[in-house]
Amino acid sequence: MREIEKNMKPKELKAYRTKLFRDAEQWKTPDRIPHYGNIVTWKVFDAGYTIDQAMQNFDIMKETVEVFLSKYPIDVLIDVGIRNQFNVTEAFGMGENGYYYYDKEVVGINDHAYCPVDRLMEYIEDKNKYAWEVALPNKIPDFYDKPMEVWKKTWDEYWKYIMFIFKMNKVTGAYGLASGAPNNPMKGTINFGVEEAESNLLGIKNLSIAARRNFDQLKEFCDAWNEKETKPIIAKILEGEDGPDMKYCFDASLIMLSQNILNPKQFNELYWCYLEPLLKAYEQKGKCPRIFTEGKIDMYADHFADFKKGSLAFHLENDDPWAIREALPNVCIIGGLTTALLGTATPDECVAYTQKLIDELGSEGGFILSEDKMLSYRNDCKAENLKAVCEFVSNYELKK
Amino acid sequence: MADEIKVEEVAEETEEKKVDWPYASYPEGYNKLLNKIMPFWARPAKKMMGALLIRVLVDG
Numbered sequence: 378m379r380e381i382e383k384n385m386k387p388k389e390l391k392a393y394r395t396k397l398f399r400d401a402e403q404w405k406t407p408d409r410i411p412h413y414g415n416i417v418t419w420k421v422f423d424a425g426y427t428i429d430q431a432m433q434n435f436d437i438m439k440e441t442v443e444v445f446l447s448k449y450p451i452d453v454l455i456d457v458g459i460r461n462q463f464n465v466t467e468a469f470g471m472g473e474n475g476y477y478y479y480d481k482e483v484v485g486i487n488d489h490a491y492c493p494v495d496r497l498m499e500y501i502e503d504k505n506k507y508a509w510e511v512a513l514p515n516k517i518p519d520f521y522d523k524p525m526e527v528w529k530k531t532w533d534e535y536w537k538y539i540m541f542i543f544k545m546n547k548v549t550g551a552y553g554l555a556s557g558a559p560n561n562p563m564k565g566t567i568n569f570g571v572e573e574a575e576s577n578l579l580g581i582k583n584l585s586i587a588a589r590r591n592f593d594q595l596k597e598f599c600d601a602w603n604e605k606e607t608k609p610i611i612a613k614i615l616e617g618e619d620g621p622d623m624k625y626c627f628d629a630s631l632i633m634l635s636q637n638i639l640n641p642k643q644f645n646e647l648y649w650c651y652l653e654p655l656l657k658a659y660e661q662k663g664k665c666p667r668i669f670t671e672g673k674i675d676m677y678a679d680h681f682a683d684f685k686k687g688s689l690a691f692h693l694e695n696d697d698p699w700a701i702r703e704a705l706p707n708v709c710i711i712g713g714l715t716t717a718l719l720g721t722a723t724p725d726e727c728v729a730y731t732q733k734l735i736d737e738l739g740s741e742g743g744f745i746l747s748e749d750k751m752l753s754y755r756n757d758c759k760a761e762n763l764k765a766v767c768e769f770v771s772n773y774e775l776k777k
Numbered sequence: 778m779a780d781e782i783k784v785e786e787v788a789e790e791t792e793e794k795k796v797d798w799p800y801a802s803y804p805e806g807y808n809k810l811l812n813k814i815m816p817f818w819a820r821p822a823k824k825m826m827g828a829l830l831i832r833v834l835v836d837g
Contacts, residue, residue, distance in 0.1 A: 462833050462837055463837075465830075465833050465834070465837065466833065466834065466837040469834060471834075471837065475837055476836065476837065477837055491835065503803075505803060505804075505807075505828055505831055506803040506804070508831045508832075508835045509803040509807050509831060510801065510802070510803050512835050513831070513834060513835060514796075514801075516835070517834075521796050521798040521801065525813060525814070528810065528813070528814045529813075529814050531814075531830075531834075532814040532815060532830070535826075535829075535830050535833065536819075538833075539826075577835075577836060
């Protein structure tokens with residue numbers, strides 16, 4: 378880390394780091410390239426623990442985050458140990474009916490579905506009612522037989538989880554870590570009907586089938602989702618203040634995954650027609666959302682070509698950053714580091730590649746360094762490689 | 778992808794279960810149950826915290 382940053386107090390450092398992101402997004406040359414840490418459970422291994430140990434003990438999870446932040450001067454960390462709520466689902470006795478699972482080496486998720494296509498409209502009508510009366514009894518065979526003591530224990534664990542979130546906010550504050558993005562203006566994550574269908578309601582397999590066999594029902598659901606969920610968010614954005622919210626590095630955080638299983642017609646009619654007005658609202662207000670483009674986005678690059686510089690940032694997964702820069706010279710790129718590199722190369726090779734990324738993609742803004750995959754597995758990265766990259770990028774000043 | 782995804786057979790349809798569980802309805806039964814498990818001081822935030830608890834159980 379540079380001396381100037383070492384001497385900053387945590388709040389000052391947080392504000393400075395936030396500005397580095399905002400400068401890069403706005404295509405102004407930042408003092409140095411900011412590093413968005415796309416690091417999830419890898420840090421558990423790096424701290425000397427296994428996944429099950431960290432998932433079953435909040436103190437260990439907290440320690441893994443502190444060890445990580447002490448070793449690596451990352452500017453934003455995508456996960457500060459609060460992603461999984463196994464203590465709550467275990468208290469409820471979810472067992473094999475849970476969608477998430479873990480062992481010593483892995484946290485995983487099963488493809489799952491709790492809503493058939495012909496009940497999607499019932500779900501959107503009242504999500505909580507559907508969850509309580511339909512989804513939970515179907516997911517958990519003994520849902521109606523849970524004794525009150527189990528419910529009370531579940532509540533206690535849920536409260537412990539909420540307290541852990543507050544505790545981790547303090548930890549990250551002490552390290553001057555910048556905040557990624559606010560919740561959406563209506564509170565909660567910004568999501569689209571087709572993404573909700575893929576991740577929860579239908580699952581990947583059933584969505585891909587429904588997009589072909591039940592297109593009209595899916596379209597009706599996506600329209601209803603747009604009216605109920607997306608349009609109120611757009612209205613809030615438009616009636617809010619102009620310009621970036623400098624408490625955060627981005628003005629929103631979106632995840633795109635469904636584009637990978639939709640054909641162009643399906644993408645346009647089930648996704649883009651709702652996504653475009655939201656992105657245009659952010660553009661109109663001088664704001665910049667970060668979109669995690671899981672899988673690939675290059676096949677739909679033309680859709681994003683006419684957005685103003687400074688209004689979009691793509692966090693790339695499998696796309697080539699140089700190809701995206703050529704196709705979309707208006708979009709800030711987040712990414713560049715691959716797990717293949719971090720997991721197998723030498724520190725010198727990692728640093729040389731990082732310098733090439735910065736010199737070719739970021740010398741005039743428009744580039745933020747990050748890992749392509751969420752670092753999750755033990756072999757996703759060698760500690761000495763991440764250490765070398767962090768030391769390099771946190772000291773490599775750009776010429777203005 | 779960060780998480781390991783196992784593609785398994787997923788439910789094609791759901792079945793309604795006829796029950797006499799006193800908390801089975803929403804919002805009446807659900808609210809009654811929350812009143813039983815939430816401490817008194819937390820009840821003003823029942824709407825938000827109850828909804829989040831449901832999400833944890835449904836999505837987790």
